[in-house]
Amino acid sequence: MAFGQVLDAGTADRVKASLAGGRDVRGVLFRVVLQLALLFTVVILAALLVQVLTLGWETLATRLGDFLTAESRSRAKEAGVFQGLRGTLWIGVVTTLVAFPLGISAAVYLEEYAPKNRMTRFIELNIRNLAGVPSVVYGILAYTIFVTLLRPVTGGKTALSGALAVAVLVLPVIIITSAEAIRAVPDSLREAGFGVGATRWEVIRSHVLPYAAPGILTGTLLSLGRALGEAAPLILVGAVAGSVGYSGGLLDPGQLREQFTAMPIVIATWSTNARPGFDQITAAAIVVLLVVVLLANATAIVLRNRFEKKR
Numbered sequence: 001m002a003f004g005q006v007l008d009a010g011t012a013d014r015v016k017a018s019l020a021g022g023r024d025v026r027g028v029l030f031r032v033v034l035q036l037a038l039l040f041t042v043v044i045l046a047a048l049l050v051q052v053l054t055l056g057w058e059t060l061a062t063r064l065g066d067f068l069t070a071e072s073r074s075r076a077k078e079a080g081v082f083q084g085l086r087g088t089l090w091i092g093v094v095t096t097l098v099a100f101p102l103g104i105s106a107a108v109y110l111e112e113y114a115p116k117n118r119m120t121r122f123i124e125l126n127i128r129n130l131a132g133v134p135s136v137v138y139g140i141l142a143y144t145i146f147v148t149l150l151r152p153v154t155g156g157k158t159a160l161s162g163a164l165a166v167a168v169l170v171l172p173v174i175i176i177t178s179a180e181a182i183r184a185v186p187d188s189l190r191e192a193g194f195g196v197g198a199t200r201w202e203v204i205r206s207h208v209l210p211y212a213a214p215g216i217l218t219g220t221l222l223s224l225g226r227a228l229g230e231a232a233p234l235i236l237v238g239a240v241a242g243s244v245g246y247s248g249g250l251l252d253p254g255q256l257r258e259q260f261t262a263m264p265i266v267i268a269t270w271s272t273n274a275r276p277g278f279d280q281i282t283a284a285a286i287v288v289l290l291v292v293v294l295l296a297n298a299t300a301i302v303l304r305n306r307f308e309k310k311r
Contacts, residue, residue, distance in 0.1 A: 049290075051283075052283045052286050052287055052290075053283075053287060055279060055283035056280055056282075056284035056285075056286065056287050058280055059280050059281050059283075059284035066080060067079075067080050067081060067284060068080065068081060068085065068288070069082050070082060071244075072084075072243040072244075072266065073243070075275075075277075076275060076276065076277030076278045079270075079278075079281055081263065081266055081285050083261050083266075084261050084262055084265065084285070085250070086250050086252075086255055086260075087159055087239070087244075087255070087261050087265075088228055088262045088263045088289075088292065089250065089251075090253075090255050090260075091159065091163040091227065091228065091234075092224060092227065093163075094160065094163030094164065094166075094167060095163055095167045095170065095224060098163075098164065098167040099168075099171050099174055099220075099223075100174065100220050102171060103171050103173075103174030103220065104174065104220070106175045106178075107175050107176075107178035107179040107181075107182055108182065108208075108209075110123070110124060110175075110179055111179050111183055112182070112200065112204055112208065124179075127175050127176060128172070128176060130172040131173050131176055134232075135169055135230050135233050136232040136236065138165060138233050139165060139232050139233035139234075139235065139237060140236060141165075141168065142161065142162075142164065142165030142168060142233055142236065142237050143165075143237050146160075146161040146165060146237065147161050147237050147238065155257040155258075156238070157238025157259065158238075158256060158257050158259065159255050159256050159257075159258065159259075159260035160256040160257060161237045162233070162234045162238075162239055162260060162262070163256070165233040165236075165237050166227045166230055166234070167227075169230060169233055170224070170227045173219070173223040173226070174220050176219075177215065177216065177218075177219025177220065178212075178216045178219060178220065180215065181212040181213075181214075181216045182209075182212045182216075184215065185207075185211045185212050189203075189207045189211060190207065192207070193206065193207050210307070213304075213307040214303075214305075214307045214308045217303045217304050217307065218301075220300075221296055221299060221300030222297065222300060225293045225296045225297055228263070228264075228289070228293055228296065229263075230264060231262075231264035231265055231267075231268055234262055234264065234265055235265065238259070239261050239262060239265045240260065240261045240265070241261070241265060241268075242261075242269070244260060244261055263285065263288065263289045263292070267282055267285050267286055267289065270282040270285060
């Protein structure tokens, strides 16, 4: 007997109505709420960007080159963000070299090697809790370890201490995002590798990591964008609010063992200065920092698309 003959007329009508789909009022309302939330967020962001660009446009239009190469000064018309850019650059470099390998390696161990027991779940729970700890707490921790205990290595209140503080700050986020990307890799890929006689490391290197690379890169580089905008840990490890005595070039690694400042510190300092013109250069500095962060995010998108094509 055919399946259609088993169903009575009423059941068949209900099945057809269900397949045709009625009007899901709750679903429509929920979708509208989500769209309104997105619209509200975009409007606020656009308003902030317009305000910052309008306020800082005169500085960016008339003295962009001088603004990017000049050091901090007491007069707004002479002040620049070079020292802040240099500090932010080296903070980003050290964070990339320290936090990324450690975070990705920890995620690989937790997902591929660690036994699934209470201890592993306890460690994962604490890593997730650390991701929500305020940045000022990491600043206190960094001051105790990097500035005080490891002074012979870091030099005390230097750019290296600040960069390590930021690296510790973003490390839990990197571990979490990398672990989620690795967990999303289908088990069939691992089984295929084991089926042809590959070792666990060969499977991870040739199958798991290439497949998870887009998610790992997106999460880690977006966390770098957050690191470049953090101010609280840098203040606690001794970032200078004014001009830095060290006068090396932008790519001079000697900056790591000297006093430092960074773009978030420069912006925070200028925003509290009531002298004429500092509101304009503060807005211009915010635009410069936004461009740096957007470049980091654009790099993440390009790398993610590249690995997705390979995958």
